[in-house]
Amino acid sequence: MLNLTALRAFHEVARRGGVAGAAARLNVTDGAIRYQIRQLEQELGEPLIIRSKRSLALTSAGSSLYSRLSHVFQEMERACQSLSSDYGMDGDLRIACAPAFAGSRLPSVIKLFCEQYPLMTVRIFSIDMADDSMDIIISYGERPVPGTREAILGDEIYFPVCRPELRYEWDINTPADFARCIALHADTGADWMRLLSMASPQPVQFAQQIYFPNAAVSLQAARRGCGIAVGTSILCADDLRSGALVRLLDMVVPAPNPYFVIQPGAPHKESAERFVEILMAQVERT
Structure with a gap:
């Protein structure tokens, strides 16, 4: 030797x-x-x-x-x-996550988790793959997967958001000013319909409309200055803190569904329990 x-x-x-x-x-x-x-x-x-x-x-x-x-x-x-790690855990952690959450809040949670447990490998999957083979499922609304579930911020709200410069460029002061704006829709545009029907007594028209497959893409387009999108208190918390996006007007409606954190099967992995603790602590401070 x-x-x-x-x-x-x-x-x-x-x-x-x-x-x-x-x-x-x-x-x-x-x-x-x-x-x-x-x-x-x-x-x-x-x-x-x-x-x-x-x-x-x-x-x-x-x-x-x-x-x-x-x-x-x-x-x-x-x-x-x-x-010397708190639990010395290693192995894989499999997470199926809704796309909008995966593109906004999830990376910072993963970063904190990996800093605490450096031997863990985290694997992220599409929400379409959510089943009992996953350790954690982060779903917008319910999923037909048996297991324990916990709602994240059940009082989440929706509101319009855009890049700060667009608010001044389009001079947005009332819902009627949306007539000068490009609307960014998620999926069929139900979020905008819900927001406008509950927040404005008068019909609102947009100058142009763009439809994206989900909220993850519509919010990314909003961050790039493509138009105004419907943001949420969970998904846009970091953007609002950094100034990447700003809220428009005083228009808010309750979210139709909460995000659920589902842990299929039992007993749960210790690593999954620790990840959920970090996730909830990060999101609840929104």
């Missing part, structure tokens, strides 16, 4: 481009680093470093060893990290 201390010393020298940097990182003297590398070269029977007063360079053998050691030490760090 090669001396692990010597291998670590060589790796740090190559990584930091010099003996001094490696010595500082490992909290030893420069002489100790040089000694370890000489010992390693003797054991391997190969020169690893081209010695020069001006710069440090690796031999071909040194470059090859450094590349391999980088992978090895990374795996060692991951192994130790798993022990």
Whole structure:
């Protein structure tokens, strides 16, 4: 077995481009680093470093060893990290998610989850694949899948949104001003019909209308300045905080359905329980 201390010393020298940097990182003297590398070269029977007063360079053998050691030490760090993680969980987490939620709120939840559980692999699937093979289902409205379910923000509301500059370009102050606007519809346009019928006593006409397959695409088009869309308190929370989108007028209606977080089967995976906890905490602060 090669001396692990010597291998670590060589790796740090190559990584930091010099003996001094490696010595500082490992909290030893420069002489100790040089000694370890000489010992390693003797054991391997190969020169690893081209010695020069001006710069440090690796031999071909040194470059090859450094590349391999980088992978090895990374795996060692991951192994130790798993022990220090809250639960040391690993494996796959399978999530089927509604497209609008997947395109807006889900990425930040995944980021937080992966930071806490670095050995986990998260796999996202279309909501059309929601069945009992999934660990978590995030659905707009109910799904005929047995399991426990929890509603996310049952008091979610709908309202019109657009890029900030469009509000001023089209001078939108009343529902009648929508006559100058391009409407971005999700699916058949039922969301706009519901919003306008409940919020405006007068019929409202748009200058032009564009129909998209779902809210994920219509909201993305709104972020690009294509027109005005129907936003929701869940899906547009980050956009409103960042200023990417703004609410128009004082038009709001309750959402016809809540988002449900469904965990099929029993018992539930511990990783699924932790993911749902993070998800609910993030969304409930909307």
